[in-house]
Amino acid sequence: MSNTRHPHPNGEPRASQSDGRPGRNFNVVVLRQDGPGRPSYWERHIVEYEQDMNCISVLQKIAANARTADGRKVAPVAWDCNCLEEVCGACTMVINGRVRQACTALVDRLLQDNPEQIELRPMRKFPVIRDLMVDRSRMFNTLKKLKAWVPVDSYLDMGPGPRQSQENQQMAYVLSKCMSCGCCLEACPQYLKIELERKEGETEEEFHARERELHDRAFIGAMGIAAVDLFNTNPVGRMTATERLDALVAEGGIQICGNAQNCVKVCPKEIPLTTSIARAGRAATVHMLKRWFDR
Amino acid sequence: MARHRVIVVGGGLAGLAATMKLAELGVDIDLFSLTPVKRSHSCCAQGGINSVNSLTRQLGDAEWKHFDDTVYGGDFLAHQPPVKEMTEWAPRIIDLMDRLGVTFNRTPEGFRDQRRFGGTLFARTSFAGATTGQQLLYALDEQVRRWEVTAHVKKYECFDYLGPILDENGVCRGSIAQDMVSMEIRAFPADALIIASGGCGLIYGRSTMSMACTGSAVSRTFQAGARYGNGEFIQVHPTAIPGADKLRLMSESARGEGGRVWVPRKPQDPRPPQDIPEQDRYYFLEERYPKYGNLVPRDIATREIFNVCTKEGLSVENDRLCVYLDVSHLPRQLLDRKLAGILEIYEKFQGVDPRATAMKIFPAVHYSMGGLWCDYERTAEGGLNIGSPRNQQTNIPGIFAIGECDYHYHGANRLGANSLVACIFSGLITAPGAAALVQNLNGRAAAELPSTLYDRETQRHLARYKELLARPHDGENPYLIHRRLGDVMTKAATVVRHNDELDWACEQVQDLEDRARRASLSDTGNWTNQNVIFTRALVDMFPLAKTILKGARLRDECRGAHYKPEFVFPEIHATDPVQRRLEAEAWCDRFVENNRRWLKSTVASWSAEDREPLITYEDVDTSLIPPRPRLYGMVGGDIIEQVWRERGVREEAAV
Ligand SMILES: Cc1cc2nc3c(=O)[nH]c(=O)nc-3n(C[C@H](O)[C@H](O)[C@H](O)COP(=O)(O)OP(=O)(O)OC[C@H]3O[C@@H](n4cnc5c(N)ncnc54)[C@H](O)[C@@H]3O)c2cc1C
Ligand code: SF4
Ligand code: SF4
Ligand code: FES
Numbered sequence: 001m002s003n004t005r006h007p008h009p010n011g012e013p014r015a016s017q018s019d020g021r022p023g024r025n026f027n028v029v030v031l032r033q034d035g036p037g038r039p040s041y042w043e044r045h046i047v048e049y050e051q052d053m054n055c056i057s058v059l060q061k062i063a064a065n066a067r068t069a070d071g072r073k074v075a076p077v078a079w080d081c082n083c084l085e086e087v088c089g090a091c092t093m094v095i096n097g098r099v100r101q102a103c104t105a106l107v108d109r110l111l112q113d114n115p116e117q118i119e120l121r122p123m124r125k126f127p128v129i130r131d132l133m134v135d136r137s138r139m140f141n142t143l144k145k146l147k148a149w150v151p152v153d154s155y156l157d158m159g160p161g162p163r164q165s166q167e168n169q170q171m172a173y174v175l176s177k178c179m180s181c182g183c184c185l186e187a188c189p190q191y192l193k194i195e196l197e198r199k200e201g202e203t204e205e206e207f208h209a210r211e212r213e214l215h216d217r218a219f220i221g222a223m224g225i226a227a228v229d230l231f232n233t234n235p236v237g238r239m240t241a242t243e244r245l246d247a248l249v250a251e252g253g254i255q256i257c258g259n260a261q262n263c264v265k266v267c268p269k270e271i272p273l274t275t276s277i278a279r280a281g282r283a284a285t286v287h288m289l290k291r292w293f294d295r
Numbered sequence: 296m297a298r299h300r301v302i303v304v305g306g307g308l309a310g311l312a313a314t315m316k317l318a319e320l321g322v323d324i325d326l327f328s329l330t331p332v333k334r335s336h337s338c339c340a341q342g343g344i345n346s347v348n349s350l351t352r353q354l355g356d357a358e359w360k361h362f363d364d365t366v367y368g369g370d371f372l373a374h375q376p377p378v379k380e381m382t383e384w385a386p387r388i389i390d391l392m393d394r395l396g397v398t399f400n401r402t403p404e405g406f407r408d409q410r411r412f413g414g415t416l417f418a419r420t421s422f423a424g425a426t427t428g429q430q431l432l433y434a435l436d437e438q439v440r441r442w443e444v445t446a447h448v449k450k451y452e453c454f455d456y457l458g459p460i461l462d463e464n465g466v467c468r469g470s471i472a473q474d475m476v477s478m479e480i481r482a483f484p485a486d487a488l489i490i491a492s493g494g495c496g497l498i499y500g501r502s503t504m505s506m507a508c509t510g511s512a513v514s515r516t517f518q519a520g521a522r523y524g525n526g527e528f529i530q531v532h533p534t535a536i537p538g539a540d541k542l543r544l545m546s547e548s549a550r551g552e553g554g555r556v557w558v559p560r561k562p563q564d565p566r567p568p569q570d571i572p573e574q575d576r577y578y579f580l581e582e583r584y585p586k587y588g589n590l591v592p593r594d595i596a597t598r599e600i601f602n603v604c605t606k607e608g609l610s611v612e613n614d615r616l617c618v619y620l621d622v623s624h625l626p627r628q629l630l631d632r633k634l635a636g637i638l639e640i641y642e643k644f645q646g647v648d649p650r651a652t653a654m655k656i657f658p659a660v661h662y663s664m665g666g667l668w669c670d671y672e673r674t675a676e677g678g679l680n681i682g683s684p685r686n687q688q689t690n691i692p693g694i695f696a697i698g699e700c701d702y703h704y705h706g707a708n709r710l711g712a713n714s715l716v717a718c719i720f721s722g723l724i725t726a727p728g729a730a731a732l733v734q735n736l737n738g739r740a741a742a743e744l745p746s747t748l749y750d751r752e753t754q755r756h757l758a759r760y761k762e763l764l765a766r767p768h769d770g771e772n773p774y775l776i777h778r779r780l781g782d783v784m785t786k787a788a789t790v791v792r793h794n795d796e797l798d799w800a801c802e803q804v805q806d807l808e809d810r811a812r813r814a815s816l817s818d819t820g821n822w823t824n825q826n827v828i829f830t831r832a833l834v835d836m837f838p839l840a841k842t843i844l845k846g847a848r849l850r851d852e853c854r855g856a857h858y859k860p861e862f863v864f865p866e867i868h869a870t871d872p873v874q875r876r877l878e879a880e881a882w883c884d885r886f887v888e889n890n891r892r893w894l895k896s897t898v899a900s901w902s903a904e905d906r907e908p909l910i911t912y913e914d915v916d917t918s919l920i921p922p923r924p925r926l927y928g929m930v931g932g933d934i935i936e937q938v939w940r941e942r943g944v945r946e947e948a949a950v
Contacts, residue, residue, distance in 0.1 A: 035822050052539040052644075060540065063826075064774040066817035075818035078825050080330075082505045084541040085640050087429055088334040104643050129476055130823040140331065144444050149437035150396040155319055155723070161393035163405035170632075173398040173424055176433060180333055234396050 024049045026111060027069070028058055030077050031121035033128045037197065040128070043077075044069040055095060055102035055110075055120065056081050059132075077120075079132040086268060089179030092186070093132045094121045099186040099266055102132075123186045127195040138194060139180050139223065141215040146247050148227040150237050162235040175230040175276065177269040184222040184263035184273060190256050191221050219256045220248075222263035222273040229276040232283065245287040254284050298323055299733040299740050302470050302485040304456045304512050306332025308428070308715060309698025310491030311435035312722025313729070318442040320730045325483055326439070327451045327472055329507045329828075333436045336493050336505035337718070340428020341637050342548035343420035344392075344715040346385030348409055351417040358383045361419065363920055365713060368414040368592050369664070369706020370855040371894060371922040372525065374915055377671050377686075377703045380679040381720045388719050389421050395434040398423045400633065410551040410633070414592040414710040425548055425636030431715060451483075455828055458515040459488055459694055460752045465520070467693030468741045468748060471756050475828055478821050480756050482749035484741035486733040489695040489725060490516055494663045498836045498843070499789070500781015502660035503535050503544040513667055513700045514835040517842075521689045523899045523908070524702030525665035526839065527846035528856050530709055531789050533596035534620050535659035536641060542659035543644060545620055546637050547711040550589040552629065554622040556580050556600065557653075558609040568611075568619055568653040579603050586928030594708045594856045595927065597658040601790045604657075611655055621653035660789060662714065664705040664856065665843075667696035668898055671703070677919045679724065684732035687725045695729055697721035702896070707855020763816060763827055770815030773830040780807050780833075784840060788847050792859050797848040804844060808837040808906070842899045842908040849910055852893040867934055879938040883924070886939075890922055 025046050033040040045062050046069045056079075063076035081091040084103045091102040096110060096119050110118050126134035164172075185191045194214055198207045228244045231237035237244075248254050257277055264273040301317055303310045306328040314324050328335065347356050361382040366373055393399060393407065399421050400408040411418040423430035442448040457471040460482060469484040495510025496502030517523050534549070534556075535542040550556070557576045564571060580599055581588045589596075600618050604610040611617050622630060622638075630638060630650050641649045668690060672683035679686055687695045687703075698718040705713065733740075787793075787800035811834050818826040852862050864882055869875045895912035902909050924939055926932035 034820075050539060054540065054644075057540040060774070063817075064772055073817070075820060076826060078823050082330050082334050082336065082507050083339050084506065085339065085543050086643065087338050087426065087636075088330070088336075088505065090330060090334045106644070133823065136331075140333075140440070143437075144440055147441075149441050150394070150434075151441070152394050152438075155316055155391060155438075157387045157390065158394065160390045160407070161396075164401055165405055166401045166403060169398055169401045172396075173400075173430075176396075176398050176430060177426065179338070179429070180331075231396075236394070237396065 026107075027117035028062065029117055029119050030062075030131065032077065032131045033122070035130055036127055036195070043074065049107070053107035055093075055105040055107070055118070056084055056091065058107060058118065059102070059120075077132060078130040087179060089181035092123060092181045092183060094123060094186070095119070099123060099183045101181065101268055104268070123182060125186050125191055125193050126182065127193070136180070136182050137211075138215045138218070139182060139185070141212055142220045142224045143227060145216050146220065146224055146227055146231075147240070147243055148231055150231065150234055151240050152236065164235065168233070172230060172233060174271060175226055178223055178226060178271055179269065180223065181268060182223075183266040183268060187262040187266045188221055189260050189262065190258050191219050194218055216252070218252045220252055220254075222257075222267075222277065225254055225257070225280045226271055226273055226276040229280045241283075242287070245283060248280060249284050249288055254280055298742070299486045299736070300325060300484070300742065301487045301489065301729055301733060302327065302483060303489045303491060304470070305335070305491030305493060305698065305700075306436075306439070306450075306452075307335040307337035307491060307493050307698060308432055308435060308718040309722040310489070311432070311439050312719045313489050313491060313697060313725050314448055315435060315438045315442065316723050316726030317730060318439075318447040320726055322730050322733060324448045325451060325485065326448055327454045327456050329453065329455060329475070331452045332439070332450065333433065335432060336508055337432045337715075338429040339503075339505060339544070340431070340715055341425045341544060341546035342412060342551065343410060343422035343427045343712045344389065344431065345412065345419045345710070345712040346389045346421065346716065347382070347419060348386060348389070348407070348421070350409065351419055354417065356417045356419070358385075360417070361385065361415075364415045365704070365710055366706065366920055367923070367925060368710040369708050370925050371890075371917055372528070372706030372854060372896065372915060373704055374671065375917060375919040376673045376677050376679055379677055379919060380681075380724075381704060381717060383678065384720050384723075385716050388716055388723070392431055392434055392719070395438060397430045397434045400424065410548060411590060412551050412711040413547050413590045413596070414587075415590075416587075420548070420551065420712045422548065422633070425546060425634045425638075428715060431719070455831075456492070456512045456515065457756050459519050459691065460748060461519065461691065462744075462748060465691065467691055468744060471752050473756075473760070476823050478760075478824055478827070480753055480760060482753045484744065484749060486736055486741050487693050487695065487729045489697060489729060490667060490700055491696075491698045491722065492700050494699045495836070495839055496660055496663070497832075498780065498840050499529075499660040499784045500778055501538070501540070501542050503532055503542055504661070509832040509836060510839045511832040511835045513696075514839050516667060516689070516691075516694065516696075518835070518838055518901050518903065519691070520900070521691050521694060521696075522668035523665065523839070523842055524668040524896050524913075525707075525846070526842040526899055527788070527850055527897060528664035528707050529660060529788065529843065530593060530662035530664060530856050531597045531658045532661035533593055533600050533658050534656040535661070536644060536654070537615065537617065537657050538644065543640055544637075544659070544661065545641065545654060545656050547590075547593070549620060549622055549634060549637065552622070552633055553625050554589065554620055555624075556589055556596070556618055556620055558603055558611060558618050560609075562608050563611070563613050568621070569623065569651070577603075577609065583930055584927055585930065591927050592708055592710060594858070597790055598858060600658055617655040617657045619653035620656045622649060623651055623653055658790060660785070662709055663699060664702070664707065664709055665846075665897075666700045666702040669696045669701050669703065673916070681724055682727040682731055684728040686728045687721055688728070693732070695725050697725050707857060760827065763830060764819045764821075766813070766815045768815050770813050771810055772817070773811060773814040773826075773833050776807055776811050776814055777833050780804065780836065780840065783807070784843070788843055790858065792847055792857065793861070794848060794851075794859070797844055801841070801844050801848065804837065804840050808834075811837065838901055838906075838908065845908055845910055846897040846899065850893065850897065852889055854893065867931060875934050876938065879934045882935050883938050883942065886924055894922060
């Protein structure tokens with residue numbers, strides 16, 4: 001980390017006690033960044049302990065207080081959240097070195113593991129917008145590239161969808177809980193950050209088109225592979241499986257996966273990503289062979 | 296000729312359904328949302344979505360009964376034609392969502408499985424585990440992404456809608472929005488504007504809702520002249536987990552699958568719940584409502600829980616109000632297959648496994664039945680004329696309202712699993728109406744209008760933004776004002792309402808508004824400034840807060856979620872049959888008289904000069920199902936129902 005303003009943690013004042021017992025204060029260090037391309041720096045805050053806190057309520061307290069541990073008035077830390085119950089995927093960040101959702105990161109639990117302090121930093125695989133907020137639009141571009149939808153004819157009334165076994169439903173349900181949180185991508189050694197700057201004179205449209213093109217060539221990640229698996233097992237999605245398989249084996253496809261299995265360990269929705277990767281891998285191999293024979 | 300465009304504000308179920316259908320009809324859409332649409336609040340919905348289905352049909356169910364349950368559940372305050380049409384569409388909506396890939400739970404034979412929900416005796420609720428809203432939202436999100444790829448839809452995610460743009464005739468010509476990253480404020484020309492911005496739970500501080508549910512988009516449209524209906528009807532859900540930052544919902548599906556609500560008969564019995572034997576438990580809902588049991592409608596369950604804790608002093612804990620919601624008697628395999636999503640939430644936040652130990656829950660603010668007033672076009676048969684631009688259109692020409700932020704469908708109380716269907720329905724039917732409106736515009740498309748109108752509005756909003764940034768630094772903290780607002784609203788305008796408390800709350804809220812309008816920002820930068828977005832949303836909470844309070848203050852009766860003890864009809868206490876009948880007759884007379892006075896929608900419009908809502912009342916279309924006492928087979932209520940039935944027979948004979 002060449003561009004940190006303070007080496008971390010430095011000699012700023014600390015909360016006297018941080019064993020997480022009621023009435024005590026604890027330390028929170030945040031890796032901040034004022035905007036894209038700006039240097040990042042650590043900042044220490046002292047937060048008053050309350051019962052039932054999670055990292056969102058910690059950040060709310062920091063926002064309400066807006067002062068660092070050494071009493072400097074600072075702008076509140078920027079972060080993303082919405083549902084506060086680990087279902088929207090907005091609040092992903094790296095907490096004490098582990099990528100996870102801030103809303104389910106309970107303070108009591110964190111202080112048990114490390115009574116010294118709680119450390120918050122933004123995900124490393126996505127461009128920082130500000131502080132703990134990152135731009136994850138690449139994930140949504142991946143879903144476009146993979147045609148991750150059921151291609152119905154129309155929204156008119158055509159009766160129910162196909163009947164499905166309980167087993168099939170259970171499998172699909174697990175996969176379709178993916179909330180695009182990005183944990184699996186953050187943990188993956190093969191998933192590399194893409195950050196580009198808007199060129200002078202470039203319109204917003206041109207910039208996004210250029211970005212989209214880069215995203216389309218880069219690794220789709222475990223979440224993308226699982227999406228192909230989901231839609232290619234859907235009875236209607238299966239009818240256009242070839243299109244998704246083409247994308248799966250194209251540049252940035254499944255061949256990049258080194259099978260490190262980090263992804264499955266961090267997925268908060270416990271999606272069996274490595275099973276999906278194996279299944280999709282087999283489908284991809286068959287698809288390649290078929291393409292080769294069809295030539 | 297320039298192509299017509301429609302703006303949709305909100306990418307929850309309602310906004311996405313409208314967007315997808317409009318795209319299919321060949322209209323281009325600009326879609327705005329505070330968050331990436333996939334992260335919209337609809338993903339929190341847990342329990343399911345209602346419709347009549349082949350199984351319930353064979354037990355005697357029909358669309359008319361779903362319609363009847365909905366208007367009865369809503370204490371007859373909903374206009375009936377939209378509700379009737381919705382319940383008729385509901386089975387087709389579930390079919391459509393099924394085709395779009397929603398992973399609904401299945402029976403062993405491969406059909407969609409259904410569970411029972413509150414306020415009905417039929418198992419009408421389709422579900423995908425206990426994360427149905429998430430699954431429905433994702434299916435629509437995927438379809439809209441498909442239209443994004445073909446350039447029919449342009450998404451503006453992380454944009455804050457600041458208000459509509461009206462021309463000199465008061466017709467909507469677009470909207471203003473701010474990019475929440477770059478903070479740029481821009482005008483977006485459009486020929487119609489659909490508001491689908493969801494609920495306003497954050498006015499109450501903590502609720503079961505998401506952080507984006509501030510009501511800001513609705514308030515800004517209201518302040519621009521749109522009317523607001525039935526503001527005082529706020530649903531308090533009976534079962535939520537008390538928490539410091541949010542009151543997380545424990546879905547009605549827990550009771551739908553057999554969960555039971557109880558308290559120890561001995562106040563604050565210190566034994567762990569699993570050690571308290573059956574005879575020492577008080578299943579108060581089952582005892583008082585043997586017919587519906589734990590599945591009485593929400594307003595009733597909430598009041599009973601509230602009363603058992605406050606009046607009867609039977610709260611499970613000493614220093615905190617809560618009761619038990621127990622699923623520990625149900626087979627683990629069923630719990631894991633059907634309720635895992637919500638049980639995991641309890642386990643994650645409380646550190647206790649609800650499969651083994653009863654959960655501790657208490658009511659929490661959950662849903663707004665009220666919302667932007669909007670119109671409909673009725674057919675002779677009492678349904679809606681689909682394709683009419685009047686459907687869901689507000690009183691401002693060109694502005695529509697759909698989803699939780701409109702005032703239709705639920706009357707004075709919403710039944711569980713009826714919101715998701717109302718959201719998708721209102722989105723789907725608004726598309727052809729809005730398409731007809733923009734395609735038959737006589738006059739120029741917004742894109743061809745001179746830029747002066749748009750420049751003027753942009754400047755006005757820019758000035759407001761600059762004023763916020765330039766405020767002196769020594770003012771009050773907006774986050775603390777928000778907390779106080781939440782406390783006041785929760786105290787005065789939730790389960791039990793008293794006029795003196797409402798008067799007190801009106802004063803408090805006025806004071807807080809004055810303070811919020813002077814509050815200072817701790818961030819005055821011009822990049823991703825969340826402080827600005829929050830403070831502006833806070834300031835815009837006050838018009839809605841005042842509308843809720845004033846509507847509640849003026850409505851001197853009990854109806855659905857609005858409950859004033861002062862106006863409760865006395866229960867029938869007499870044991871002598873003649874006396875009982877007399878009391879029941881008097882009860883019914885009073886019921887008729889009260890409906891004459893109060894069976895009316897509250898309609899508010901905003902007075903910018905006084906910074907107060909002006910309240911008027913509107914008759915409710917109850918032409919299809921006449922109002923009747925809403926007792927849900929309560930013990931002791933049978934005589935009233937009997938007298939009421941006999942009156943009906945006499946009236947029919949007279950006709
Ligand atoms: C915990 C919970 C569980 C529930 N479970 C069920 C259930 O099982 N069954 C059921 O029928 N109902 C349920 N409900 C109710 C139901 O989920 C909601 O009523 C419904 O999802 C609302 O959908 P919507 O499309 O109207 O709005 P939302 O999903 O709330 O979406 C609102 C959209 O508007 C956008 N927006 C808001 N303000 C602005 C602004 N200023 N500028 C730009 N965009 C803006 C937001 O970003 C978002 O995209 C539940 C509710 C809660 C809280
Ligand atoms: S298994 Fe593949 S996708 Fe998962 S972390 Fe490893 S390389 Fe990444
Ligand atoms: S697969 Fe899991 S970790 Fe990856 S984005 Fe989806 S929910 Fe998050
Ligand atoms: S806020 Fe939605 S996942 Fe944390």
